[in-house]
Amino acid sequence: MTDENEVQKKxxxxxxTIASDYEAHPGNVPVVDSEEYREWVKALAGLLxxxxxxxxxxxxxxxxxAMIAAGLGHRVTAIDLSEPMLEVARAEAQRRExxxxxxxxxxxxPNFSEKSFDVVVSRHLIWTLRDPHRAxxxxxxxxxxxxxxxxxxxxxxxxxxxxxxxxxxSGLFERFYSNEIRSTLPGWRYFSVEPLVELFAGxxxxxxxxxxLEAVQRVALHPPSEEPAYALVAFA
Numbered sequence: 420m421t422d423e424n425e426v427q428k429k430x431x432x433x434x435x436t437i438a439s440d441y442e443a444h445p446g447n448v449p450v451v452d453s454e455e456y457r458e459w460v461k462a463l464a465g466l467l468x469x470x471x472x473x474x475x476x477x478x479x480x481x482x483x484x485a486m487i488a489a490g491l492g493h494r495v496t497a498i499d500l501s502e503p504m505l506e507v508a509r510a511e512a513q514r515r516e517x518x519x520x521x522x523x524x525x526x527x528x529p530n531f532s533e534k535s536f537d538v539v540v541s542r543h544l545i546w547t548l549r550d551p552h553r554a555x556x557x558x559x560x561x562x563x564x565x566x567x568x569x570x571x572x573x574x575x576x577x578x579x580x581x582x583x584x585x586x587x588x589s590g591l592f593e594r595f596y597s598n599e600i601r602s603t604l605p606g607w608r609y610f611s612v613e614p615l616v617e618l619f620a621g622x623x624x625x626x627x628x629x630x631x632l633e634a635v636q637r638v639a640l641h642p643p644s645e646e647p648a649y650a651l652v653a654f655a
Contacts (some may be wrong), residue, residue: 420474420647421551423457423550423603425513426549426603426604427500427525427549428527428550429499429534429595430547430595430596430600432595433591433592433594433595433596434480434499434500434501434503435501435502435504436485436504436591436595437591438481438501438503438507439503440527441481441504441507442481442507445549445593445607445640446552446639446641446642446643447643448481448483449639451610451641451653454638454639454649455635455638455640456637456639458634458637458638459487459635460487461492461631461634462632462634462635462650463484463487463488463491463540464491466472466569466570466571466650466652467488467491467538467540467569467586468537468538468566468567468652469494470491470493471492471493471494471627472492472493472494472537472538473494473496473535473536473537473538473563474488474493474495474496474536474537474538474624475495475496475497475498475500475529475535475536475537475538475539475540475561476488476493476495476496476497476540476541476542477498477526477529477540477541477544477554477558478498478499478526478541478542478544479497479498479499479504479505479508480499480501480504480508480542480543481504481507481511482497482507482509482511482512482519482521483496483542483621484497484540484541484542485497485505485508485512485519485521486512486515486517486519487506489517489518489519490511490515490517492499492619493538495519495520496519496520496522496531496536497520497521497522498517498521498522498523498524498525498529499521499523499524499526500523500524500525500526500567502523502561505521505522505523505536505547508521508522513534514575517608518593520644526541526548526554527542527548527549527550527553527554527557528557529558529561531561532561532630533560533561534560534562534563534566535561536560536562536566536569537562537563537564537566537597538562538567538568538569538652539544539558539562539566539567539568539569540550540568540569540570540571541568541569541570541571541627542571542572542650543572543573544570544571544572545570545572545609545615546575546576546603546604546606546607546609547604547606548604548606549603549604550605550614551605551606552560552618552621552622553652555568555619555622556622557617559623559624559655562655563655564655565627565654565655566654566655567652567653567655568619568624568651568652568653568654568655569580569650569651569652570619570650570652571632571648571649571650571651572610572648572649572651573643573644573646573647573648574591574609574610574644575643575644576578576607578638587621590611591632612629612649612651614631615629615651616651619651620653623653623655624654625653625654625655626652627651627652627653628650628651628652628653629645629650629651629652630647630648630649630650630652631646631648632647632648632650633647633651635647635648636648
């Protein structure tokens with residue numbers, strides 16, 4: 420499958436399908452006011468620029484990072500291609516009386532003016548981006564001088580089998596993230612931080628650093644991986 424639009428349509432359909440149950444799945448989002456949630460708040464307070472800043476949360480999903488950022492006093496815009504995910508996020512933000520602008524936009528080509536944001540942040544996105552290099556170039560354009568990108572992710576998967584492997588699973592995830600789809604996603608071939616650092620540097624970012632989120636990992640009830648998630652921070 421080489422049609423980029425069809426690839427993204429398949430990916431977006433998966434996230435739209437699971438939107439209503441996403442937060443109920445262990446490991447996706449910690450419960451508000453849990454110890455793990457508080458560690459995420461501490462982590463993001465240190466990773467984002469001082470508040471109040473203009474923050475763009477790309478591929479916000481159900482708004483986990485966006486709501487923490489808004490609670491820290493930032494002016495937050497959050498985007499996602501999945502409208503069902505955005506519906507969940509909007510409802511929760513309203514319940515918590517948080518002022519966040521939620522828009523249906525592509526994380527790779529966000530439709531905003533140049534130099535609009537102090538921070539572009541993402542969580543659990545790099546692995547599923549169909550074109551990370553183009554995304555990073557566009558994020559760089561959106562940042563004000565001295566602005567930063569904060570990419571939170573992890574190495575959730577072992578090296579993929581060849582696309583011809585007949586043992587591919589038949590669950591919901593595998594139906595949408597088939598071997599054919601995975602073969603088009605560069606993130607499935609990142610198994611260390613070195614290529615990621617090179618990717619960000621190649622997009623024009625400087626002072627690229629990677630920080631393991633060990634404090635979050637220590638208190639996580641359902642960590643998605645044996646290794647801590649990482650936060651990659653780089654500056655425009």
